[in-house]
Amino acid sequence: MKLLNVDTSDKVRKKIDESFTDSYDRWEQIPIGQSLGRIAFEDVLSPIELPQFSRSVVDGYAVLSRDTYGAGESMPVFLDVSGHVEMGKAAEGKVSAGEAIYVPTGAMIPEGADAVVMIEYVENLDESTVAVYTPVAPGQGIIQKGDDVELDSKVLSKGEKIKSRDIGVLSALGIEYIKVFKKLRLSVISTGDEIVDSFGEVQYGQIRDINTHLISAMAEESGAEISLKLLVPDDFSKLREAIGQALKMSDIVVLSGGSSVGAKDMTAKAIESIEGGQVFVHGVAVKPGKPTIIGRAGGKALFGLPGHPSSAMVIYKVFVDHLIRKYYYMSEDTVYIQASCGENIHSAPGKETYQPVELIERDGEYEAAPIYGKSAAITTVARSMGYIRISENKEGVKKGEKVRVALF
Amino acid sequence: MKLLNVDTSDKVRKKIDESFTDSYDRWEQIPIGQSLGRIAFEDVLSPIELPQFSRSVVDGYAVLSRDTYGAGESMPVFLDVSGHVEMGKAAEGKVSAGEAIYVPTGAMIPEGADAVVMIEYVENLDESTVAVYTPVAPGQGIIQKGDDVELDSKVLSKGEKIKSRDIGVLSALGIEYIKVFKKLRLSVISTGDEIVDSFGEVQYGQIRDINTHLISAMAEESGAEISLKLLVPDDFSKLREAIGQALKMSDIVVLSGGSSVGAKDMTAKAIESIEGGQVFVHGVAVKPGKPTIIGRAGGKALFGLPGHPSSAMVIYKVFVDHLIRKYYYMSEDTVYIQASCGENIHSAPGKETYQPVELIERDGEYEAAPIYGKSAAITTVARSMGYIRISENKEGVKKGEKVRVALF
Numbered sequence: 001m002k003l004l005n006v007d008t009s010d011k012v013r014k015k016i017d018e019s020f021t022d023s024y025d026r027w028e029q030i031p032i033g034q035s036l037g038r039i040a041f042e043d044v045l046s047p048i049e050l051p052q053f054s055r056s057v058v059d060g061y062a063v064l065s066r067d068t069y070g071a072g073e074s075m076p077v078f079l080d081v082s083g084h085v086e087m088g089k090a091a092e093g094k095v096s097a098g099e100a101i102y103v104p105t106g107a108m109i110p111e112g113a114d115a116v117v118m119i120e121y122v123e124n125l126d127e128s129t130v131a132v133y134t135p136v137a138p139g140q141g142i143i144q145k146g147d148d149v150e151l152d153s154k155v156l157s158k159g160e161k162i163k164s165r166d167i168g169v170l171s172a173l174g175i176e177y178i179k180v181f182k183k184l185r186l187s188v189i190s191t192g193d194e195i196v197d198s199f200g201e202v203q204y205g206q207i208r209d210i211n212t213h214l215i216s217a218m219a220e221e222s223g224a225e226i227s228l229k230l231l232v233p234d235d236f237s238k239l240r241e242a243i244g245q246a247l248k249m250s251d252i253v254v255l256s257g258g259s260s261v262g263a264k265d266m267t268a269k270a271i272e273s274i275e276g277g278q279v280f281v282h283g284v285a286v287k288p289g290k291p292t293i294i295g296r297a298g299g300k301a302l303f304g305l306p307g308h309p310s311s312a313m314v315i316y317k318v319f320v321d322h323l324i325r326k327y328y329y330m331s332e333d334t335v336y337i338q339a340s341c342g343e344n345i346h347s348a349p350g351k352e353t354y355q356p357v358e359l360i361e362r363d364g365e366y367e368a369a370p371i372y373g374k375s376a377a378i379t380t381v382a383r384s385m386g387y388i389r390i391s392e393n394k395e396g397v398k399k400g401e402k403v404r405v406a407l408f
Numbered sequence: 409m410k411l412l413n414v415d416t417s418d419k420v421r422k423k424i425d426e427s428f429t430d431s432y433d434r435w436e437q438i439p440i441g442q443s444l445g446r447i448a449f450e451d452v453l454s455p456i457e458l459p460q461f462s463r464s465v466v467d468g469y470a471v472l473s474r475d476t477y478g479a480g481e482s483m484p485v486f487l488d489v490s491g492h493v494e495m496g497k498a499a500e501g502k503v504s505a506g507e508a509i510y511v512p513t514g515a516m517i518p519e520g521a522d523a524v525v526m527i528e529y530v531e532n533l534d535e536s537t538v539a540v541y542t543p544v545a546p547g548q549g550i551i552q553k554g555d556d557v558e559l560d561s562k563v564l565s566k567g568e569k570i571k572s573r574d575i576g577v578l579s580a581l582g583i584e585y586i587k588v589f590k591k592l593r594l595s596v597i598s599t600g601d602e603i604v605d606s607f608g609e610v611q612y613g614q615i616r617d618i619n620t621h622l623i624s625a626m627a628e629e630s631g632a633e634i635s636l637k638l639l640v641p642d643d644f645s646k647l648r649e650a651i652g653q654a655l656k657m658s659d660i661v662v663l664s665g666g667s668s669v670g671a672k673d674m675t676a677k678a679i680e681s682i683e684g685g686q687v688f689v690h691g692v693a694v695k696p697g698k699p700t701i702i703g704r705a706g707g708k709a710l711f712g713l714p715g716h717p718s719s720a721m722v723i724y725k726v727f728v729d730h731l732i733r734k735y736y737y738m739s740e741d742t743v744y745i746q747a748s749c750g751e752n753i754h755s756a757p758g759k760e761t762y763q764p765v766e767l768i769e770r771d772g773e774y775e776a777a778p779i780y781g782k783s784a785a786i787t788t789v790a791r792s793m794g795y796i797r798i799s800e801n802k803e804g805v806k807k808g809e810k811v812r813v814a815l816f
Contacts, residue, residue, distance in 0.1 A: 036625050050786060053612050057784065087642075088602035090612035106602055106784065108613040148785040155790065164629055165789050165816060168622030168717050172786040176607040194496035194514055199584040204461050204498035205516040214576030217444050221572055234495075309576050335815075338746045338773070364812060365746070376465070376514065377556040378458060378580040381573050382563065404772060407743075408573060 006283040008392060009318055009352050012294065015280055016323050022299055024251070024327035026182035032170045035162045038180035039223055039328045044156035046173050049146035054109040058141045061100040061122055061130060062091075062113035068135045076123070076131035085110060100130055109142055116141030149173065159329030161223075181328050186219045187228040187246035188212045191239060191257030191267070192307060195231055210309045210378065211256040218316050218408075222324045224252070234263060240270045247274065247300055251327075254320055256305040256312045264291045267304040271295040277302075285392065287353045289315040310373075310380045313408060314354045314387060336404040337386065339366035345397040347390045355397075356384035357405060368405050384408060414691040416800060417726055417760050420702065423688055424731050430707055432659070432735035434590035440578045443570045446588040447631055447736040452564035454581050457554035462517040466549045469508040469530055469538060470499075470521035476543045484531070484539035493518060508538055517550055524549030557581065567737030569631075589736050594627045595636040595654035596620045599647060599665030599675070600715060603639055618717045618786065619664040626724050626816075630732045632660070642671060648678040655682065655708055659735075662728060664713040664720045672699045675712040679703040685710075693800065694760045697723040718781075718788045721816060722762045722795060744812040745794065747774035753805040755798045763805075764792035765813060776813050792816060 007015065027041040056062065063079060071077040083093040084102035091110035095101050100117075101110045109116070115136040123131040149155065155169050156162070162180070170178065190211045198208040212229040219226060227249040232242045234257070246253040257263050264282075271277045274297045281294035288311035293304035303320050305312040325331075339359060347353035357368040368388060373380035386405040390397055397403060415423065435449040464470065471487060479485040491501040492510035499518035503509050508525075509518045517524070523544040531539040557563065563577050564570070570588070578586065598619045606616040620637040627634060635657040640650045642665070654661040665671050672690075679685045682705045689702035696719035701712035711728050713720040733739075747767060755761035765776040776796060781788035794813040798805055805811060 033621065033624065036628055051615075051784075052610065055784070085613070087600070088604075088613050088615075106600075106615065143784065148781075148787050163816075164622060164625035165721065165792065167625040168618050168721075169786050169790045171606040171621035172616055172618045172717075174606055174610065174616055192495070192514075196496075198579040198582055202460065202582065205493070205496050207459075207496075207514065208580055208582055210576050210580045213441060213579035214572060216441065217572035217575040220444055309580075313573065313576075335745065335767075336772075337743065359743075364744075373556075376459075376463070376551065378577050379556050382577045384573065408571075 006285045006290070007281060009284060009286050012281050012284050012319060013322055016294065016319065017326060019280055019296055020299070020301060020323060020326070024181070024184065027179045028182050029177045029179050031176060032167050032178055035178050035180055036164060036167065037223070038162050039330065040156045040158055040160045040162060041179040041181050042158050043154050044170070044175065044178065045152045046149045046155050047175065048173055049151045050149035050172060051143055051145060051147070054145045055143050056103040056105060056107050056109060056116045056141055057143050058116055058118045059105050060103060060116040060118045060141060061132070062095055062103045062110050062116050063100045063132070063136065064095060064097055064113060065115040065136050065138045065140065067097060068115070068117065068132050071132050071135050073133055076133050078125070079130050079132060081128050081130055083110075100132075114138045159331065161330065183223060183225040184252060184324055184327055185227040185250040186224040186252045186254060187230070187250040188215045188219070188226065189230045189232055189242050189246060189253065189255045191232050191234060191255060191263065193233045197231060211305075211307070211312050214309055214381070215254055215256065215305070215312065215316055218313065219254070219320075222321050223328060224324055234266065236266055236270060239266060240273055243270055243274060243302070247297055251300055252320065252323065253300065253302045254305060254316070255303065257307045264293055264304060268293050268295070271297065271302050285351050286318070287348060287351050292319070294319065308376050309378060310356060310384060313381065313384070314356065317387070317406070317408065318354065336406055337366055339368040339403055339405050341388075341397045341399055341401045341403050342367045342369035344399050345370050345390065347394065347396045349395050350392050352392045353390040354387045355390060356380065356387045358383050359385045359405060366405070368403050414693045414698070415689060417692060417694050420689050420692050420727060421730055424702065424727065425734060427688055427704055428707070428709060428731060428734070432589070432592065435587045436590050437585045437587050439584060440575050440586055443586050443588055444572060444575065445631070446570050447738065448564045448566055448568045448570060449587040449589050450566050451562050452578070452583065452586065453560045454557045454563050455583065456581055457559045458557035458580060459551055459553055459555065462553045463551050464511040464513055464515050464517060464524045464549055465551050466524055466526045467512050468524045468526045468549060469540070470503055470511045470518050470524050471508045471540070471544065472503060472505055472521060473523040473544050473546045473548065475505060476523070476525065476540055479540050479543050481541055484541050486533070487538050487540060489536050489538055491518075508540070522546045522550075567739065569738065591631060591633040592660060592732055592735055593635040593658040594632040594660045594662060595638070595658040596623045596627070596634065597638045597640055597650050597654060597661065597663045599640050599642060599663060599671065601641045605639060619713070619715070619720050622717055622789070623662055623664065623713070623720060623724055626721065627662070630729050631736060632732055642674065644674055644678060647674060648681055651678055651682060651710070655705055659708055660728065660731065661708065661710045662713060662724070663711065665715045672701055672712060676701050676703070679705065679710050693758070694726070694762060695756060696762070697726075700727070702727065716784050717786060718764060718792060721789065721792070722764065725795070725814070725816065726762060744814055745774055747776040747811055747813050749796075749805045749807055749809045749811050750775045750777035751807050753778050753798065755802065755804045757803050758800050760800045761798040762795045763798060764788065764795045766791050767793045767813060774813070776811050
């Protein structure tokens with residue numbers, strides 16, 4: 001007889017971290033314009049400093065600041081205009097004592113000048129003379145070379161998901177290509193004698209496959225690509241064959257099927273019958289998803305999720321997405337939504353509960369309404385916007401209590 | 409002399425809504441497996457009811473509930489076992505008074521039965537007789553045909569962005585293809601004598617183009633596709649030609665360039681010089697982005713955004729993204745992050761302020777830290793995770809005040 005060792009979810013995540021220690025190091029180099037949402041494979045350091053030349057941040061006259069000391073409303077300083085700088089052109093000439101050169105906003109600061117007097121404080125007396133009515137301090141009106149981005153400063157970290165503003169930053173630095181992680185390959189296998197292809201004929205007693213489509217889409221959101229989707233009846237040799245085929249084509253194999261111990265035992269035995277196959281998590285002390293199993297074979301990961309779509313979703317997020325994030329060196333930082341709990345939620349002490357919720361906005365605040373429903377109902381999946389985690393040491397959550405909602 | 413009519417942002421959005429009244433009705437039909445993140449073109453009604461047959465939600469015996477009335481721990485009811493239902497098969501046979509048929513979880517309920525007694529409350533006396541130790545009410549242990557999803561009930565609304573769980577629902581209903589909006593085509597034109605291709609040679613005085621890459625990536629996030637990216641110097645005829653070319657290939661043209669009134673005037677004049685071209689917003693009472701202009705030509709939209717990337721980002725979100733959402737029939741519901749303001753923010757009364765912020769997590773709560781920086785700095789773009797809106801009637805936000813952060 002086999003004892004079921006039921007782990008807490010923290011322990012399971014630790015086991016996942018310890019079991020898959022080989023770093024995932026497949027990368028590809030792509031144009032930044034195609035990199036939105038991809039994961040940086042390495043730190044990106046700035047190859048230049050920005051700005052690459054000191055620029056004016058106002059329309060005005062580049063001057064030597066010390067020439068303006070003492071200038072005031074009733075006592076202007078007179079300077080000789082020795083030229084002007086054109087936008088997009090190198091500044092020609094040099095500002096010497098007693099001189100000024102006109103610079104528009106964004107233009108290069110000419111040599112010698114250390115400040116810019118805004119046009120509003122200057123009066124043009126003739127073509128070659130200006131009266132300056134205000135003193136300026138060194139650096140005033142100027143964004144100095146390197147002020148914005150220093151050479152070799154980190155602008156993107158390994159494991160960062162590339163956002164539109166990162167693409168803006170990379171283009172500002174002239175970086176055309178970026179190394180990103182190649183997408184992890186994930187296979188999804190749905191098991192069960194009653195499960196049939198979603199788009200074919202359905203007989204009485206049969207159920208359309210949901211999980212291969214649901215889990216595939218979730219994996220796509222995690223940044224993986226789907227290498228195989230399979231439906232397999234509850235038959236040991238067919239299951240074993242499907243797992244073998246999936247392992248050849250993928251880094252992670254996600255199985256989902258009957259939540260009964262019998263069905264899970266078959267999945268566990270099938271994994272263990274593969275060369276090098278080993279199951280190291282057999283049951284987790286979470287609700288839902290107690291019968292979850294996790295194994296490995298030849299460095300690849302296998303997950304056995306509950307069959308009910310709403311439970312499979314939760315377990316996918318809590319464990320499979322965790323491994324994908326680890327492989328991609330992503331931080332654990334999820335943006336949580338702060339909400340107040342819409343009603344009392346009961347949970348079993350000693351067992352961590354992941355409660356799917358709907359978010360409802362009331363007067364600018366979010367309320368998290370728990371979603372219940374008969375098991376296997378698809379409408380519960382449709383309404384679940386996220387979930388809250390209730391630790392095993394809590395007996396539940398009270399109505400009005402502040403909760404953090406992780407989004408699906 | 410031309411008076412600048414400066415509108416509030418609400419008024420500008422209203423003008424956008426009134427100016428682009430033709431509905432955007434280009435669609436394509438795609439497999440649901442490719443529909444993640446796309447926008448539903450029409451309401452999707454369920455073509456079936458779910459479950460399609462009444463199913464057991466427990467392992468047990470299908471019975472006539474009235475046969476069990478009066479049963480108890482010490483007074484079982486004895487029933488004849490007349491068969492069993494296999495998973496994935498139609499239930500054969502019929503349950504008559506005094507009979508029971510075995511059903512596993514998820515299997516079809518046989519005719520005649522109106523409840524299922526859990527196996528835990530039953531004792532098998534011999535192959536053909538069971539003792540039932542508990543009464544069951546009609547419907548107990550059963551998810552009835554149509555209980556989960558009714559025929560013709562709406563499972564997806566026009567304008568909804570398709571999420572992984574929607575794909576789960578569609579597959580449960582056997583829906584293989586879905587009509588989605590064809591992506592809006594958007595062109596981006598960066599203007600400025602000093603702006604050069606991001607990946608080419610840069611001379612003193614020149615600045616790498618940021619906005620075509622930044623705005624293109626943001627437009628991709630909005631669900632548009634980029635038909636053209638152009639760089640144009642501050643030259644009327646070249647700008648006019650570029651606008652004409654962009655209009656031919658796209659639904660929306662986004663220009664960005666110098667924030668000076670002069671540069672904006674050139675953009676406005678170029679738009680008005682196009683056949684049917686008209687500028688209906690010339691300046692907005694917002695900070696940043698006052699010189700924003702909005703026009704139309706032949707039913708197509710043209711936006712002139714500020715040249716500074718951080719200002720362009722804000723104005724893109726506030727107006728361009730607004731139009732894209734309107735075209736796609738998307739709701740205005742954004743998921744906001746609740747945060748407390750990290751420091752006092754001053755704003756000019758009479759002018760709406762969109763203040764970029766960074767989100768910092770402290771003890772499970774978010775703090776919104778305003779991002780300042782010399783104009784044109786790219787590091788301010790890199791750090792801006794979202795923005796808060798300060799209405800024109802407020803004088804600012806106090807440190808510790810609750811704010812809603814819209815994410816970039």
